[in-house]
Amino acid sequence: MDQRRSPVPGHRPVVWLVVGTRPEAIKLAPVADALAEGGRMRPVVVATGQHPEMVGQALAAFGRTADAGLTVDRRNGGQPELLAQLITALDGLAAQSPPDAVLVQGDTTTTLAGALTAFWRRIPVVHLEAGLRSFDMAAPFPEELNRRMVTQAAALHLAPTPEAAGNLRREGVSGDDILVTGNTSVDAIRAVTERAPTFADGALAEVVEDATAGRHRLVLVTAHRRESWGEPLREVLRAVAELVTRHPGIRVVLPAHPNPEVRRLVHDTLGTEDRVLITEPLAYEELAAVLAASTLVLSDSGGIQEEAPTFGVPVLVLREVTERAEAVHAGCARLVGTDRELIVATASELLVDPAARVAMMSRGNPFGDGAAARRTEQAVARLLGLAAAAPDQFRVADLATVSGGV
Structure with a gap:
């Protein structure tokens, strides 16, 4: 009408x-x-x-x-x-x-x-x-x-x-x-990445600086979907721990969801990992800077599925289905759900095989x-x-x- x-x-x-x-x-x-x-x-x-x-x-x-x-x-x-x-x-x-x-x-x-x-x-x-x-x-x-x-x-x-x-x-x-x-997520992330980021957390600033300089590779992990809370999230966190053990050249940044049970699970599983930096939820400009410096992203966030292709960063989607199938069709994202073995295998492939990672990089952002x-x-x-x-x-x-x- x-x-x-x-x-x-x-x-x-x-x-x-x-x-x-x-x-x-x-x-x-x-x-x-x-x-x-x-x-x-x-x-x-x-x-x-x-x-x-x-x-x-x-x-x-x-x-x-x-x-x-x-x-x-x-x-x-x-x-x-x-x-x-x-x-x-x-x-x-x-x-x-x-x-x-x-x-x-x-x-x-x-x-x-x-x-x-x-x-x-x-x-x-x-x-x-x-x-x-x-x-x-x-x-x-x-x-x-x-x-x-x-x-x-x-x-x-x-x-x-x-x-x-x-x-x-x-x-x-x-x-x-x-x-x-x-x-408009693409408009937004382009706007904020035109400015130099200011980090509230000095440790995070150091991790991003080292990744940008090539001293290590950065993996961003975000998991906040309500349907993943509990055992599915536990499997994701165990996969992250295994990736850190397998790949000594990576650092992980994981902004923790504010829900108390989620935070407890994150800290119980990854709190003693030296190469995992657990942070408070990041300001948008901080998250954009981390994303831009990343080699790989593991996320259940719809927004990150839209934003990561702007930087040519592959995304492993921690969901069984996605309403943003364009990223999967364009080859810049893969659905891995919360299956620990599949997450570890797929992430490891992309971390050790540059050709596989390049193949996932978007020819422009489909969003x-x-x-x-x-x-x-x-x-x-x-x-x-x-x-x-x-x-x-x-x-x-x-x-x-x-x-x-x-």
Whole structure:
């Protein structure tokens, strides 16, 4: 259904950018900049309070703060409690000052709450990073369902890749309501890696400096998915310990998830390993610098699957399925799940065989070219009647070869 609007003379439309988690803040910050620089619309960054400290930290990496902040009172930590509070708070804010469009990103509870709030008030919903599918409702959980529900509410679907756009078309979304933009994660990581990083942890700074100078090879490990907690994560950590034993020339950096049980497991398994540096969750610019200096990444993070190809760094995906299959299809990522033997065997192959590693390096990033935020601004302007034509779409075939850096 075409929900494009006619402009109101003298009115500069307000576009909410709803953020609740660190990845949302990272991926929406370039969009806020593009909207502000375009001058046609006024971006309002609404922080929902889902993960307030991490959102503030992520926005600060781009010189931004939230324009409006909500507070949630989480007691049992459950999804019903969080969703109810987010919707109530967002609806109250919209009642006071209704926006002209609401832009949500990805698949979080904040994303779903923002989309439902806007839809119920007949405000156009713009879904950034639309169309990702794992085709498994149990993984990622509950994010796979969240994405599908937001698809039903959205007026404009900004798909990061042609494959994501194809998923939407197969579900009956009109091609007129879909635009392939690329992923703004590529815009974001390019922006922060243009600056020299500042590390809060001196030990981490030394590890990155030594890796950059070629004194050792760096392996980044991140594991935070809820479905991996417990025995699956234990198997991943045992695989890391075995890799350190087998390959004396590597150093491992592992930012520990803040969950107490996860942190206990990490420290119990790897806390005595001299060549494993366990850190607090890293600021975005620190994580980008570690990623750029890495030889290999083991991760269950969707964002890292999108970012690592920018630097030509292979990713072993610690999940059974991924909604970012483009990385696997492009050859820059492999699914290894949480099987200890498979992780060790695959990582060892890449650490000892340079040809195997080179074969995995992406010919450009299949997730974007750094212009996604600009395309998003143009697409939203068209939705609101401020532009006549749709922007050019992101095409993987247009990417230049990238090898080891931006």
